[in-house]
Amino acid sequence: MIDKVQEYFIEISNKHEKKSGYNYWDNHVKYVVQIALDLAREVQADLEIVEISAILHDVAKVLELRENESHNVVG
């Protein structure tokens, strides 16, 4: 499951990079995932839920969904 979510996010990040020059996966989200997992281990949170949430936390930005609204709410 996580592999498929990550694969999807990398795919849309690569497409977004062709238009914007910024790759969300390479420059931001992969680091967020590592920090989120470190924190999750400290508090014994569900690692799968945390990892999927971290991967997708900026999905609205990458997909340019409803850009006049807060991306964290849309995502």
Ligand SMILES: [Fe+2]
């Ligand atoms: Fe972010």
